[in-house]
Amino acid sequence: MKTKHFTYILLFGFPFFGFQNKVAAQSTYEQKWTLLKQENEALAFDTGIKLSDAETALDKKLFQIRKQFLADTEQQKIPLFNSSFNELKPLIERSQLFEIFQSMPKGGLLHTHSGGITDVKWVITAARKYKECYVYDQPDHDQFIFGQLAFFEAGKVPKGFVSLDKKLISDPSFEKQLAELLILKRDNLCTYTNYWIEFEKRFKRISLLLPYRPFFKEYYKKGFLDLADNKVQHLEIRFIFDELYDFQHGKYPLKTSVTDLQDVVKEVQKNHPEFSLKLIYSSFKFLDPQSVEKQLETAFELKKELPNIISGFDLVADEAAGNSIYSFREDWMKLDQLSKKYGVKMPLFLHAGESNSVFNKNILDISSLDNPRIGHGLNLIYFPNTMELIRKQNKLVEVSPISNQVLGYVSDLRNHPARVLLSNGIQCSINSDDPSVYGYEGLGYDFWVAFVYWELDLKAVKKLVFNSINYSSLNESEKKKALIYLNGQWDDFIRKMNAKLK
Known part of the structure; x- marks a missing residue:
């Protein structure tokens, strides 16, 4: 009879003990993983924030809205992460x-x-109302650059500046061109120019306003x-x-x-x-x-x-x-x-x-x-x-x-x-x-x-x-x-x- 029990242990007991060891190892692994996750989360900048029930409800809704947005852009093949x-x-x-x-x-x-805080289209419209407002419409040189705006008294207007209002009346398309000159755009992420030089030109164009x-x-x-x-x-x-x-x-x-x-x-x-x-x-x-x-x-x-x-x-x-x-x-x-x-x-x-x-x-x-x-x-x-x-x-x-x-x-x-x-x-x-x-x-x-x-x-x-x-x-x-x-x-x-x- 003892021999029979021993045979059962040999046949079925050792796999069970092996299973227990596997479960124990898995449990230890999961505990370490969970602990590491918690330790990392505890370092985050927002660790002290606790959401109310209402905030938690909105958080879940925002998560789903973003998830759906990302799915839609992927379906439409919009290169969301490779676009400017x-x-x-x-x-x-x-x-x-x-x-x-x-x-x-x-x-x-x-x-x-x-x-850098006010809409450039408004800037053009508002500046145009002043009869003293002029725009430089000649190629860049050391003192002024094309599209630069300024106020001058009559008779004291530097060479190259023309009345902004008269310029826009004679050439309505110039308003769009001027707006483009006041906005810095990166049309795609592969374009290479010296963006700081272009950036500073935007400020120079309104610096005299x-x-x-x-x-x-x-x-x-x-x-x-x-x-x-x-x-x-x-x-x-x-x-x-x-x-x-x-x-x-x-x-x-x-x-x-x-x-x-x-x-x-x-x-x-x-x-x-x-x-x-x-x-x-x-x-x-x-x-x-x-x-x-x-x-x-x-x-x-x-x-x-x-x-x-x-x-x-x-x-x-x-x-x-x-x-x-x-x-x-x-x-x-x-x-x-x-x-x-x-x-x-x-x-x-x-x-x-x-x-x-x-x-x-x-x-x-x-x-x-x-x-x-x-x-x-x-x-x-x-x-x-x-x-x-x-x-x-x-x-x-x-x-x-x-x-x-x-x-x-x-x-x-x-x-x-x-x-x-x-x-x-x-x-x-x-x-x-x-x-x-x-x-x-x-x-x-x-x-x-x-x-x-x-x-x-x-x-x-x-x-x-x-x-x-x-x-x-x-x-x-x-x-x-x-x-x-x-x-x-x-x-x-x-x-x-x-x-x-x-």
């Missing part, structure tokens, strides 16, 4: 997701530039209203200060541009009481340290006089062509001295790492400076120790996905460095940089791109939206008020979208 923003813009605008993101409260726009005081106020009122209508409640501009003028009074003091903008904000607040504005005094990377020191002094003078609107200092221009942040180290070392002299602090909001090159080391300076936000930070992922320092310092990266593609830093937006930053706990916000130069308005396009290409969920989107207020340069009282408003708008958006998307 300019090629895809009509498709974006027709999508259900775009309608959703247009209506979503977006918090603040923390990274944009003076001269903005200092004219009557137009200046019109321009910013239009831009602010468009942003407020797009559910942007707070705006921070990298602002290039210039003396405003008109033909009756001549030039005005430098601070006039600030007080005029404050008056414009008051007008906007009649219909959008939540709207707020801060200005980041901006100079240029191509200047020498002595010139930047003078600019810093001017910035401190303005901030002392107007502390509620001047929030910090930046240097702009192509990082590949300009000086490094390190080359201005003597200027940064004088910040404490200037703070004591003027009785105000001047945090830096420097552009850094707007580059694909590991040789661009501007990002290394950021962790050592009073620099709470970083403009672009694309190559931060090449400097892991600095990335960890910035995470621990809780500094924010201002991400502008469409700008990064148009200027040639990222072709396939699925590979945008922000995806690495977000996964590694670096706080980010979504920004449009210079939307009018890229042919669009508002912030909805950039959120659409981030959501579709980066496979975000609503938890991530919410964190990006609220980061734009939490990391803004609003003071604590202003921030508290702004967050109360944003929370109310966000809850209303969730409720309305759930009702709409059955």
Whole structure:
């Protein structure tokens, strides 16, 4: 009998024991996999966000809408991931997701530039109303370029400029041509030109319009209203200060541009009481340290006089062509001295790492400076120790996905460095940089791109939206008020979208 039992064990017992070992091994493998997944998720930038039941319901709906959109584009053989923003813009605008993101409260726009926020078609129409407005219609030369707009008094018009209104009357097709000259397009991802040179030409073509005081106020009122209508409640501009003028009074003091903008904000607040504005005094990377020191002094003078609107200092221009942040180290070392002299602090909001090159080391300076936000930070992922320092310092990266593609830093937006930053706990916000130069308005396009290409969920989107207020340069009282408003708008958006998307 014992022999019989032993035979059964030999025949059936060992396979059972083997099965148990296999199950145990599989269980261990699954446990390790689950643990690794959880550990990676715990590092993400949005790990502290908990969605309500209503938000979770909307998250599932958005996931399905995106899934269907991607299936439709694949069926129609639309090369979604191999196309430029300019090629895809009509498709974006027709999508259900775009309608959703247009209506979503977006918090603040923390990274944009003076001269880059107002629709270029409006610019042409508005400028044309002034009899003093002229356009340069000759080939480029050292001083002026074809399509450059400017205001001049009668009898003081430089050679090559003609009345904008008369030009458009005699040649109606020129309006479309001029609009094309004011927008930077990347028609396909394989086109190669020096996009920074073309980019800077767009700003040069309107640079002589903005200092004219009557137009200046019109321009910013239009831009602010468009942003407020797009559910942007707070705006921070990298602002290039210039003396405003008109033909009756001549030039005005430098601070006039600030007080005029404050008056414009008051007008906007009649219909959008939540709207707020801060200005980041901006100079240029191509200047020498002595010139930047003078600019810093001017910035401190303005901030002392107007502390509620001047929030910090930046240097702009192509990082590949300009000086490094390190080359201005003597200027940064004088910040404490200037703070004591003027009785105000001047945090830096420097552009850094707007580059694909590991040789661009501007990002290394950021962790050592009073620099709470970083403009672009694309190559931060090449400097892991600095990335960890910035995470621990809780500094924010201002991400502008469409700008990064148009200027040639990222072709396939699925590979945008922000995806690495977000996964590694670096706080980010979504920004449009210079939307009018890229042919669009508002912030909805950039959120659409981030959501579709980066496979975000609503938890991530919410964190990006609220980061734009939490990391803004609003003071604590202003921030508290702004967050109360944003929370109310966000809850209303969730409720309305759930009702709409059955």
